[in-house]
Amino acid sequence: MFERRGTSAYPIPSTAWTPQIPSDEEELQLPSMPSFSSSNNNSKRRFNDDQVRFLESMYQADSRPALRVKQQLANKLGLQPRQVAIWFQNKRARSKSKEIEQEYSILKASYDDLASKFQSLKRENESLHIQVQRLRQLTVKGGNENIELETDDTTKVLLQTSSHELHGTICQNSTEITDCWGEGSNVLYMHRIADGSLTSTEDGYIFETNDLIDNSTRNSEWWEM
DNA sequence: TTGTGTTTTATTGCCTCC
DNA sequence: GGAGGCAATAAAACACAA
Numbered sequence: 001m002f003e004r005r006g007t008s009a010y011p012i013p014s015t016a017w018t019p020q021i022p023s024d025e026e027e028l029q030l031p032s033m034p035s036f037s038s039s040n041n042n043s044k045r046r047f048n049d050d051q052v053r054f055l056e057s058m059y060q061a062d063s064r065p066a067l068r069v070k071q072q073l074a075n076k077l078g079l080q081p082r083q084v085a086i087w088f089q090n091k092r093a094r095s096k097s098k099e100i101e102q103e104y105s106i107l108k109a110s111y112d113d114l115a116s117k118f119q120s121l122k123r124e125n126e127s128l129h130i131q132v133q134r135l136r137q138l139t140v141k142g143g144n145e146n147i148e149l150e151t152d153d154t155t156k157v158l159l160q161t162s163s164h165e166l167h168g169t170i171c172q173n174s175t176e177i178t179d180c181w182g183e184g185s186n187v188l189y190m191h192r193i194a195d196g197s198l199t200s201t202e203d204g205y206i207f208e209t210n211d212l213i214d215n216s217t218r219n220s221e222w223w224e225m
Numbered sequence: 226t227t228g229t230g231t232t233t234t235a236t237t238g239c240c241t242c243c
Numbered sequence: 244g245g246a247g248g249c250a251a252t253a254a255a256a257c258a259c260a261a
Contacts (some may be wrong), residue, residue, distance in 0.1 A: 044233090044234055044235070044236075044254075044256075045234085045255090045256085046232090046233060046255090046257085047233085048235085048257060064247095064248085067246090067247085082235090083234080083235085086234070086235060086236090087233095087246095087249085089248070089249075090233070090234070090235085092248085092249085093249075093250080094232090094233090097236080128250095165251050226261100227260105227261090228259105228260095228261090229258100229259090229260090229261105230254100230257105230258090230259090230260105231255105231257080231258080231259105232255105232256080232257075233254100233255085233256075234253100234254085234255075234256090235247095235248090235252100235253085235254080235255095236251100236252085236253075236254100236259090237250105237251085237252085237253100238249105238250095238251090239248105239249085239251105240248085240249080240250105241246105241247090241248080241249100242245105242246090242247090242248100243244105243245095243246090
C-alpha cells in the first residue's frame with residue numbers, strides 16, 4: 001500500500017460533496033470548479049487527485065452508472081467516456097477483491113478459534129482415555145480404591161471402585177473434590193452389569209468399558225483432522 | 226540510482242442480456 | 244448481433260529500501 005503523492009492543480013471543495021444521480025432529463029450535478037484539461041496525449045497518465053475524488057464519490061452513489069452519466073462525468077473531468085467506464089470497471093474489481101480479503105480475515109479468525117478449542121478438547125479427551133484405562137486395570141484387579149479423574153478446570157470425577165461396582169461423582173466448579181459432595185452436587189452413579197459394561201443413572205450417560213477404547217478409535221479420522 | 230514490489234490504467238477475450 | 248460487464252493480464256506509474 002502506498003499513498004498517491006500527486007499535487008492538485010484545482011481547488012478541493014471544502015465540504016464533503018455527494019453526487020446526485022441525475023434522472024434522464026437532468027444534467028449531472030458537480031460542484032463548480034474549473035474544467036479538467038484533457039491534456040491526455042494518449043500516454044498512460046494517472047488521474048489526478050481531484051478526478052479520483054470525484055470518481056470515488058460517484059462510485060459511492062452508484063457503482064454502475066448509466067452510459068449518459070459516465071459521459072457527463074467524462075466531460076466534467078476532461079476524460080474520455082471510455083476512461084471513465086474503465087475506471088468504474090477497475091474500481092468494482094478492486095472493491096470486490098477487498099471484500100473477499102475481509103471475508104477471508106473473518107473466516108480465518110473463526111477457524112483459528114475453532115482449531116484452538118478443538119486442540120484443547122482433544123487434549124482433554126486423551127487425558128480421559130488414559131484415566132479410563134487406569135480405571136479398567138484397577139477394576140480388573142478387584143481392588144477397592146478411590147480414583148480421581150480430572151476432566152478440566154471445573155469438573156472432577158471421583159470413582160470409588162470395588163470388585164463389581166463403581167460409584168462416580170462429578171464435581172463442578174470446585175478445586176477439592178470433597179467440597180462438592182454436599183447437597184446439590186451433581187452425582188453420577190455407574191454400575192457394572194453382567195457382561196462387564198458400565199452404565200450410569202444419568203440421562204444418556206451410558207458407556208461400555210469393554211468397548212470404550214474401541215469406541216474412541218472408531219471415529220479416529222475425526223480426531224486426526 | 227536502481228531494483229523490486231504495489232497500484233493504477235488500459236486491453237483482450239469471453240459471457241450474458243435485451 | 245451489439246452493448247456492457249467481468250476476469251485475466253499487460254504495462255506504466257509510483258513508493259521505497261539498499
